[in-house]
Amino acid sequence: xxxxxxxxxxxxxxxxxxxTMNCSYKTSINNLQxxxxxxxxxxxxxxxxxxxxxxxxxxxLRVTLDTSKKSSSLLITASRAADTASYFCATAINAxxxxxxxxxxxxxxxxxxHP
Amino acid sequence: DGxxxxxxxxxxxxxxxxxxxxxxxxxxxxxxxxxxxDPGQGLRLIxxxxxxxxxxxxxxxxxxxxxxxxxxSFPLTVTSAQKNPTAFYLCASSISGLTEAFFGQGTRLTxx
Numbered sequence: 690x691x692x693x694x695x696x697x698x699x700x701x702x703x704x705x706x707x708x709t710m711n712c713s714y715k716t717s718i719n720n721l722q723x724x725x726x727x728x729x730x731x732x733x734x735x736x737x738x739x740x741x742x743x744x745x746x747x748x749x750l751r752v753t754l755d756t757s758k759k760s761s762s763l764l765i766t767a768s769r770a771a772d773t774a775s776y777f778c779a780t781a782i783n784a785x786x787x788x789x790x791x792x793x794x795x796x797x798x799x800x801x802x803h804p
Numbered sequence: 805d806g807x808x809x810x811x812x813x814x815x816x817x818x819x820x821x822x823x824x825x826x827x828x829x830x831x832x833x834x835x836x837x838x839x840x841x842d843p844g845q846g847l848r849l850i851x852x853x854x855x856x857x858x859x860x861x862x863x864x865x866x867x868x869x870x871x872x873x874x875x876x877s878f879p880l881t882v883t884s885a886q887k888n889p890t891a892f893y894l895c896a897s898s899i900s901g902l903t904e905a906f907f908g909q910g911t912r913l914t915x916x
Contacts, residue, residue: 695846719902731894731907732847777846781902789854790901792837793863796846 693778693795701801708765710798712778713758719781719790721754723763726775726797735763735776770804807831810895810908817889817915825880825911827895835901836878840864841892841910850893853878854901882913889915 696711712721720739724732738745738754738761745752751764765772777797784791808829817823827836835854839847849862853872867886872878878897882889892912896905 722904724905724907729892729910729912731909732896732905734904734906737904779905784854784860784901790835791849791852791860791862792896792898792901792905793849794839794847796844 693780693793695776695778695795695798697798698796699799699801701803702768703803704768704770706768706802708768708772708800708802710763710776710778710800712761712763712795714761714778714780714795715759716780716782718756719783721752721761722779722781722792723750723752723761724777724779724794726777728774732777765800768800768802770802773800773802775799808895808897808906808908810893810911812911813909815911815913817913819915820884822884823882823889823913825882825893825895825913827878827880827908829876829878829897829906831897831906832875833897833899833906834875835898835903835905836872837896837898837905838862838868838870838878838880839894839896841894847894850880852901889913 722737723735726732749766775797779794781790811826837852838850851870853859869881895908898905
């Protein structure tokens with residue numbers, strides 16, 4: 690079973706609008722990460738937020754984390770056509786030793802930004 | 805150039821044959837992962853390894869096997885026991901299992 694569930698499955702917006710994607714997960718985590726995937730390619734890491742953090746920014750990206758609700762959101766502001774891609778959340782869970790972890794992914798959100 | 809390399813990019817095999825997918829990294833990362841991606845299903849974890857000579861099953865390990873004899877290499881064998889092996893396979897590595905992961909470009913396996 691997937692640790693993360695993402696919502697919506699697909700999102701279509703116009704250039705300049707903001708895009709918000711949500712992720713919910715089931716178990717306690719060490720951190721939560723967001724990745725981007727262009728069609729048929731590998732994933733690229735965007736941002737990591739630790740379990741003791743509530744919000745993080747990186748350029749046009751803003752990530753929030755609510756551990757009480759086991760949920761996270763990714764906001765892309767002022768979107769561009771080049772932002773068109775699939776976006777995935779991933780949860781890092783401690784597994785064994787202090788630095789050992791297991792990284793599992795959600796289903797992803799397909800974002801389409803129209804010029 | 806530092807990075808993670810998967811080969812080949814495309815792979816065709818006959819049903820019933822075992823096939824091995826290569827994953828090599830020169831990032832000096834301890835942790836390595838294999839994921840399977842099917843349309844509309846996101847990434848599912850097959851196997852992961854935290855250190856050399858150690859690996860653990862992920863969520864869908866049946867029909868797959870791995871080895872981790874060297875830090876930089878984590879090959880995945882898709883065996884004939886895997887009922888539906890046609891998929892996009894992604895390998896990743898990270899400094900530890902709790903840090904950002906770097907992905908290869910994937911291997912698209914088609915079984916005919």
